[in-house]
Amino acid sequence: MERKKMLEVKDLDIRFELRGKILHAVRGISLDLYKGEVLAIVGESGSGKSVFTRSFLGLLEKNGWVAGGSAVYYGGNDESGVELTAIEREKDWIKIRGHEIAMIMQDPMTSLNPLRTIGSQIMEAILLHQKVGRMDAIKKTMEYLEDVGIEEPEKRFEQYPHEFSGGMRQRVVIAIAIACNPRILICDEPTTALDVTIQAQILDLLKELRRKYKLSVILITHDLGVVANIADRVAVMYAGDMVEIGTCEEIFYDPRHPYTWALLSSLPQAGQKGTELFSIPGTPPSLFASIQGDAFAPRNPRALKIDFVKCPPYFEVSPTHKAKTWLLDPRAPKVPLPPVVEKIRKGGLF
Template sequence: MNQEKILEVNDLDIKFELRGKVLHAIRGISLELYKGEILAIVGESGSGKSVFTKSFMGLLERNGYVDGGSAVYYGADDGKEVDLTNVKREKDWLRIRGHEIAMIMQDPMTSLNPLKTIGVQIMEAVLLHQQVGRREAKKRTLKYLADVGIQDPDKRFDQYPHEFSGGMRQRVVIAIAIACNPQILICDEPTTALDVTIQAQILDLLKELRHKYRLSVILITHDLGVVANIADRVSVMYAGDIVEIGTCEDIFYDARHPYTWALLSSLPQVGVKGTDLFSIPGTPPNLYAEVKGDAFAPRNPQALKIDFVKRPPYFQVSPTHKAKTWLLDPRAPKADPPPVVSKIRNGGLF
């Protein structure tokens, strides 16, 4: 895998002010994205996945702000490094948003204007981000439609969003993002509203486009099963922090954090017929209050006393794999993963 960084996040803190209280949504995250890779960010709803990535495009709500840390983008057209946390003016964000970093939202219907044809909406992105005339813009639009797997693009160009199925609308949204000519493509739950067959097609399409357009992709999802065949690396996120990160093989076959074990145990693929599917007990912590120790400790049956007192650092499992859990401390007692996780390790389910 290419080890040239395109984005480097260090100790990023994001907070929101709401009704006189402060919500600490992102708690000191550090992360690298490499050129040409697909990095999946996985975690329960509310873990901070979307907030984290929206900060790269200046899309935080008005009551949200970066309270510390950096997010350095290395892929700018002029070759200069840009710390995205220092970008404040909307006109500066407009140079980055779309052209440098583009995002695909999870509901394509809310991303498309029902009053404009598909062709016009893709052409708008081409005209805004590529220095071409209308004739060339239309030619490129037809090519993008074909590239995302929409048949008969000449006919489809003049149709409206309501004339497309959910899967086809998602392809159109992807075409609009590609038309912006970005370096980084953020996909926020791009397959949530689609059935399993269409899900697989969209994921295959993202893999193809990654190579064709030399994209670096961040895939946000709550479903570990979705990333098994697409991601190069996986970041597991919990309560505004990345608790484990590694290659796809590291996470599926050698997971070390109890939260990752719980997510793997929740996969329908590992369920046993006639028994209830595993669900993680308890609820995530209240991020309005200070989180002491390991945020997952109250839900972790193997939690140590120190988990309730001191936040764990990263422990290096291998050159590509690290996790924030005191279970990896040399002084900790041996803790075996749940039987289901051992089954995944030995059974090659993915």
Template sequence: MPEKILTVEDLEIKFELRGKTLHAIRGISMELHRGEILAIVGESGSGKSVFTKSFMGLLDQNGHVTAGKATYYGADNKEPVELTSLKKEKEWLKIRGHEIAMIMQDPMTSLSPLKTIGVQIMEAVLLHQNVNRAEAKARTLQYLADVGISEPEKRFSQYPHEFSGGMRQRVVIAIAIACNPQILICDEPTTALDVTIQAQILDLIKELRHKYHLSVILITHDLGVVANIADRVAVMYAGDIIEIGTGEDIFYDARHPYTWALLSSLPQVGVKGTDLFSIPGTPPNLFTEIKGDAFAPRNPQALKIDFIKQPPYFDVSPTHKAKTWLLDKRAPKVEPPSVVEKIRNGGLF
């Protein structure tokens, strides 16, 4: 197996809101391998951003890790860091940016309108790399070229409002790369972009992964976005990872009913003249205790035990596992929806 750069064990995160407790992350365990792209997929509100923000100490003040741990192994020959043990901002500053960097989904909220983009990238270089201003500018121009911005010298002196949405996202990526991180977290980096620009940004992330030896966590609500970029895919629902495997495992051999529902919702599998599939119901209320499988109330194929006891992980293969009682040897045989069979047989991705 590839070397691990990050491991998470039984992580729980809770928020205190108006005297109530919201159980946002419910005992997640997973690992990130060096040099891979891991996509975390799920509906809005499933906890994807909260989960990854905990790796950088970016939880809101009312949010706390209440159980479990996350261990970052960093560059070669460095001592592992137990991220959940870090409490002070001074401790997090050694990790945030330089070791683990994040790209947010709206580049305009990440960029200052009062500074040129060259100055903003240079600030990251000077903060995280031991170079003088002349070398920092030279590296900034190189980063601009690396993220696909033409005429770097000219663009260096321009402001964010002079760039398109796709170009601003490239600038934000350049700032993240300038921090010289080991892990790059991309939080819905293509949400506000049109389809053509989405593809370009995803291709760019793939290129930079190799050039800068990055391990990438890509957060998205759209399974179709990750079909051609992710080495592994983790499907998240109600604060838990309910299925994880290679891209081929998830797209061609999905086993959890929620993953089936996500695949059925893809526009690519729609039939002309018919309505697109939508998942019935709404996600569970995380202010209340969840019994059994969190997806059971929305699952027309749910078993009785799904409402009583939470399923453990069942191994489908050495690279693929899912939390569903359908994989128990005592469960009745349930066929996936016809759309999922169509994906398996048609090779749409």
């Protein structure tokens, strides 16, 4: 079955100006999002995950701009799609933001108004984005509160954000996003600030809401561990580039890029009792300078000579799986897989 494309990103290039210098945050990423899927984007801090996705909502900070490429949204009524990178006026962004594409941020407190009841905040989103009257909006607010697992919605409706725990606040933020009736939901580290049990509950909730509201979800995280249970596909970002993409199975059981290997090796689940957890040596390259060769080469113990000279192209592993590493060139030497990756392949971890 042909899957419907919701978003088609091609060669997206994003830059910032900082004290007279240019920072190249996203260096030509191409990526599609399909209807109903959960696409996870993983990568270390600073790899460009937030900047990349914020550009779909016109939420880049003032010193940033899309310097090239395109991002076409196909989810709306216009069959020919909307070129998001061409939108300039705030009044045109308002038609997309929330209503077509909604975003949930890491810290729920920053997205909630501390001075207003949570009921009125959800209701406002409904009245703005759905064609219903006040009475129906109140009823719907209760339904959304129940949808996100908040008990006693009548009582909760009248309460303020500070009366909610961190996990509950994130549920409210999710309710507000859903109330905008979007087709794409971008979750930027929605669980990072929460403890592990609450994290799992929020991820379960997202899974459920995706089904109920037929959402396409982009889930951003620096923790590959959280995606195993929820993502259909995983894109791995490094230094503003996408170095590997595949189905969840492919990324966990047949990863090809040394950076993906490093991420898998640093999973807490991979640690042996009594030994120190693997952490990736070195630091990512400066995004102010142009990057030569494979950006991960200086941190990659298995790097080849060519990695320092020439940027690798994508090599296709399967129709759904590709990676940007010279190791996939037919001429490349065979290198042994890191022990953790070998262990996962044999089914020893998940």
